Amino acid sequence: MLLVCLVVVVDLLGGAGMIWLPLLAAGPALSATTNGPRGVLCVGLLAAALSATLGARDGVPHGELAAVLSALLAVTLASCLTSARRGRRERVLAAVRSVAEAAQHALLKPVPTTVGPFQVAVRYSAAAAEARIGGDLYALVPTPYGVRLIVGDVRGKGLPAVGTAALVLGVFREAAYDEPDLLAVVGRIERSLARNLGDDDFVTAVVAGYPSAGRLEVVNCGHAPPLLVRESGGVEAVEPTHPAPPLGLRALSGEVPSLQVLPFADGDQMLLYTDGVTEARDHGRTFYPLAEGLARHVSGEPARTLAALHDELLNHVGGRLHDDAALLLLRVPAATEGPVAESAVAGFAQV
Template sequence: MPVLITVAVALLALVCGAGTSWLPLLVVGPALAAATSGPWGVVRIGALAMALGAALGFRGGEPGGQQAILLATVAAVTLAGALAGALRRRRERVLADVRSVAEAAQHAVLKPVPETIGPFQAAVRYSAAAAEARIGGDFYALVPTPFGVRLIVGDVRGKGLPAVGVAAVVLAVFREAAYDEPDLLDVVHRIERSLARDLGPDDFVTAVLAGYPEADRMELINCGHAAPLLVRDADVLPVEPVRPAPPLGLRALAGEPPTVQDVLLADGDQLLFHTDGVTEARDHAREFYPLAERLARHVTKEPSGTLAALHEDLLRHVGGQLHDDAAMLLLRKPDRARDATNGPGPATGARPRAAGPTPAP
């Protein structure tokens, strides 16, 4: 583009035959090159502009003083552009190093979720609200343990680096306690004790923990978090807690201990865990994202495909840019006989239900 602009200006001056009146525009080429090229690229564009300016000025018989001023202007802009290009390249290298560190931090804090874990198919989708960020205040973890598959999905109050630090603490404690504690409630207690040392007086963490200790039974502990959505046959049901517990870090104020809720999982059932960045996303009319309705529309037998469709639909709803961190983790218990018969196509007939009995024994 800088070369094309420089040549176009020279051709314009040549065709119009207006002396050097168009030639000052030759500085546009080196100025633009400073934003797209390195210092040597800027120098080459500047040399081309100076050569064309000298040739056209000589051809038009312009006074030497005017030609000297023109060439000096192009040379000054070229030198300034070369310096700017060198500084930009240096900042780009620093930014690349920072991004590589951010990628490493993301993989250390938010580890990838396998496609299959224990008896489940699994998928996760995460979007940080901060521009260029890879991680925010929302978090998740899904791990196999001696006590079955266990997971946590949560949201730290606030945004930015402080929220990331708290999320890292919660995940580190969860991954250790999930392997050590036979009782899922003890995992929650371990996290509470750790947060008591790290949280500020106004901070808290909402989270839902789940464990699969035996066939067909999922344990849930909901600490002030958004209710998971259960996809069963033709229904999408919110799994509301029977006894709501306060968020992590606020138990001392509420005095209400968390309780374990059992959810029966049949073959083919799916369970979507999410954060409020999904359900509280608004469109231009300030309407919330209808997650249950859209899940019923996009659910398939492949969790990764379901979350990909939901994520694209969510971005369309908000106009392309989320304003809060958003995480979704989907588990599906395969139905071997039905999947073999019908193939991996969409699960049809699902519909959201705003109310109904909690799917517990």
């Protein structure tokens, strides 16, 4: 509409007539990008009416004016068709996105803000933003053996990676309830992947458990080390004492994962993440310094900490990540926080 008005104003001021009238066809052509067929038709009719009026005013020969009006009619009809096809594609895309969101909610179930004794926050970004789902995985479930969780990264992207992530999460959720030993949970996942994955496929993962107050168990299978934040301050990486291969590759290396036991007192926090975070680069190809970022933004509210971290990460890469990225932060409320800690412990006891 603005373009049509601009052409009219220029024609009125300059009196050039035929020189400017063909530009009125740009009105319905551009309107097809944002409007439906009815809106395009209205703009086309307006442009045609204005063209006829200005042509008669400027004394444009009838033959030339008829050619301009015919061109306007053709552009309007073509734009109506384009608008209708665009609308249909947008509806199909919306349906696909709704299916992808449903699949993501089934695969990566929403994590509540409190699970057992923990305050929890999760941030997930898929590289394929249109699909809103990717190959990173996480789950946190209360079990008879305490709260157990997994954060992992499937080799590759796209639907094959999503299928592998679904397999890992399904086995983990089942084994976490059945197996008293955390290493047995990891063994169940390894055997399932060995039966179902190809020779070049694997999953890096950290599996953790909180069987009793103050005791955190960690099994690292080729994944980035979690970051531990003590109540007293400072961020430290939990490097595996005995490095183990990723899930799905044990048969090739013969190495088996080991169980690390860490003290995890009130007020302590642990951040688990995938390599989409640590390998995110800015325009100068500099990696995002996650440990420093966590130290800057750590607070007593995991959701606020992750929101600040995620915003800083996006600013670092210029607004869009090029790999799937997951962040999961756990915190044991300090004893001085009273009602929060007591309600969380009560919920844990019920589980």
